[in-house]
Amino acid sequence: xxxxxxxxxxxxxxxxxxxxxxxxxxxxxxxxxxxxxxxxxxxxxxxxxxxxxxxxxxxxxxxxxxxxxxxxxxxxxxxxxxxxxxxxxxxxxxxxxxxxxxxxxxxxxxxxxxxxxxxxxxxxxxxxxxxxxxxxxxxxxxxxxxxxxxxxxxxxxxxxxxxxxxxxxxxxxxxxxxxxxxxxxxxxxxxxxxxxxxxxxxxxxxxxxxxxxxxxxxxxxxxxxxxxxxxxxxxxxxxxxxxxxxxxxxxxxxxxxxxxxxxxxxxxxxxxxxxxxxxxxxxxxxxxxxxxxxxxxxxxxxxxxxxxxxxxxxxxxxxxxxxxxxxxxxxxxxxxxxxxxxxxxxxxxxxxxxxxxxxxxxxxxxxxxxxxxxxxxxxxxxxxxxxxxxxxxxxxxxxxxxxxxxxxxxxxxxxxxxxxxxxxxxxxxxxxxxxxxxxxxxxxxxxxxxxxxxxxxxxxxxxxxxxxxxxxxxxxxxxxxxxxxxxxxxxxxxxxxxxxxxxxxxxxxxxxxxxxxxxxxx
Numbered sequence: 440x441x442x443x444x445x446x447x448x449x450x451x452x453x454x455x456x457x458x459x460x461x462x463x464x465x466x467x468x469x470x471x472x473x474x475x476x477x478x479x480x481x482x483x484x485x486x487x488x489x490x491x492x493x494x495x496x497x498x499x500x501x502x503x504x505x506x507x508x509x510x511x512x513x514x515x516x517x518x519x520x521x522x523x524x525x526x527x528x529x530x531x532x533x534x535x536x537x538x539x540x541x542x543x544x545x546x547x548x549x550x551x552x553x554x555x556x557x558x559x560x561x562x563x564x565x566x567x568x569x570x571x572x573x574x575x576x577x578x579x580x581x582x583x584x585x586x587x588x589x590x591x592x593x594x595x596x597x598x599x600x601x602x603x604x605x606x607x608x609x610x611x612x613x614x615x616x617x618x619x620x621x622x623x624x625x626x627x628x629x630x631x632x633x634x635x636x637x638x639x640x641x642x643x644x645x646x647x648x649x650x651x652x653x654x655x656x657x658x659x660x661x662x663x664x665x666x667x668x669x670x671x672x673x674x675x676x677x678x679x680x681x682x683x684x685x686x687x688x689x690x691x692x693x694x695x696x697x698x699x700x701x702x703x704x705x706x707x708x709x710x711x712x713x714x715x716x717x718x719x720x721x722x723x724x725x726x727x728x729x730x731x732x733x734x735x736x737x738x739x740x741x742x743x744x745x746x747x748x749x750x751x752x753x754x755x756x757x758x759x760x761x762x763x764x765x766x767x768x769x770x771x772x773x774x775x776x777x778x779x780x781x782x783x784x785x786x787x788x789x790x791x792x793x794x795x796x797x798x799x800x801x802x803x804x805x806x807x808x809x810x811x812x813x814x815x816x817x818x819x820x821x822x823x824x825x826x827x828x829x830x831x832x833x834x835x836x837x838x839x840x841x842x843x844x845x846x847x848x849x850x851x852x853x854x855x856x857x858x859x860x861x862x863x864x865x866x867x868x869x870x871x872x873x874x875x876x877x878x879x880x881x882x883x884x885x886x887x888x889x890x891x892x893x894x895x896x897x898x899x900x901x902x903x904x905x906x907x908x909x910x911x912x913x914x915x916x917x918x919x920x921x922x923x924x925x926x927x928x929x930x931x932x933x934x935x936x937x938x939x940x941x942x943x944x945x946x947x948x949x950x951x952x953x954x955x956x957x958x959x960x961x
Contacts, residue, residue: 443662447566450561450659451565451574451576453633453637454560454637455557455577456580456629457520457524457554457557458557458580458581459587460584461551461553462583462588463584463622464493464527464550464551464623466723467619469588469723469725470596470616471592471615473726476841479540480837483914483916484914487909487910487912487913489537489540489544490724490910491906491909491910492548493545493547494548494903494905494906494907494909495545495906496548497551497552497898498899498903498906499548500550500552502899504516504556504895505892507519508556508559508895509643513559513563513639514638514640516556517556517560518631518635520550520552521550521627523547524553524630526546527543528621529624530542530543531547532617532620532621532624533617534617551902554878554898555878558879558881558882559882561576562883563641563643564638570879571758572761575754575761575878577875578757578870585746585747586751588747589725589743589744589747590744590747592726592743593743595615598615638655638656638659640656641656641673653673654666654667657669690889690893691889694885701942704938705880705942706880706893707897709881709897710897710900712774712931712935712936713873713901714901714908715904715908715928715931716781716873716932717912718866718869720908721865725739725742725743725746727913729743730848731823731843731921732851732853745863749863749866749867750866750867752867753868753869753870754870754871754874756871757870766943766945766946767943767945769872770873771936771939771940771943772872773868773869773871773872774868774936776864776867777872777932778933780862780868781865781926781928782925784925785925785926785929787854787855787857787858788858788921788925791852792819792821792852793820793847793850793852794820794850795812795816796817797813799849800812800813802849803846806834806838806842811834812830815829823921824918824919826850881894881898
């Protein structure tokens, strides 16, 4: 590996640390939901708001990111985003109320555009033959962040019940969820400092007419004899578009013009389908969902670690194959496996039954007023919704909610192994295909002149769907049940698969300019 390739990998890894912080921020909250709900006495709607707050925040951030990326540059905008992560982590850890926690989580959402901007930056810095691998480092670091978050949550959960002196000194039994959210401060600060080491995007410098500065940036990642060729390709790309001084409105007009029709269809479908797989909802609410399998709280938390590990391994495999087999076959194959796996999850929950027995009541003797459940001993419930409603009616909202893990462990009868394996298969398929490859494709299919608006735009669409899915998931689980919720996701992904099968083009091994020519030809 020569020094230019090493530099490209170094810059990509530094920028991709933002995805690690994103992964932590997105998943650390999953471990705290149970305790936050108890401390602030939250309803399902309020839980959904806490879960979707970052998704709501990013809806505002992405248009601002588009402006800042073009006005201030990719590097400076990334540094501003790092500051938002730091402030959000500090505020969330010390939040005194539901409302303040919501707003600090919302502030963290302003930083979620880090993934979007990072894919843009890496796509502009990386040589064509390395671009797929380097952009995929975003998903790798995100996967590492997810895994680290689940491990941290599980470790803190174990310590919360410990009699160790330092645990008592920190009052971890009551403040454990705050430590879960506060741990993010450390990597966020580190990322902010490391961002000073990366060069400015050569594509942005060309866009601003700073050709000499662009050559200096390119010299760090390209041999001297290839710099002029790259500069000329970028200049032609800008000149053939709406112009480097075009407004955001002009760039949007270009994006929605007839010549960009295929690009528009591909980008919109990717943005919507990626989120309607339900991936983010599963990641965020995993401990709660696993409790419904009857695993119990400790086992539910430990099982979530497999989500992070399998997701990371699948991403690494995808990284090793993306530039060999191409984007299209991996995306199409991954979506087929996603549909099969989440349909199986739906089937598993549909076959589940719930029954309170006398022996179960004895095992749950520590739950206040548990003997009231004698009223439904022997009655079999074929619906999780019906069973939850009966528990709430007998025990009360708070008791049924706070003790759900123990209750489901003793009363649920289902093929938990089938459901768990199907969920893990879904995680693997997502992280192998549309998870990382969507960002690779978005960084490739748009010309330089409108990339600063186009990528944030479709990330905005993706984030809108994500916020909607994350907010609705607790409500859907409460109103419709798990079986119906997951079959809805499977149906939407099927529609997306049909569209992408028709329109998605292969982009592997092509320069950004060659990709544009291929798309225009179609």
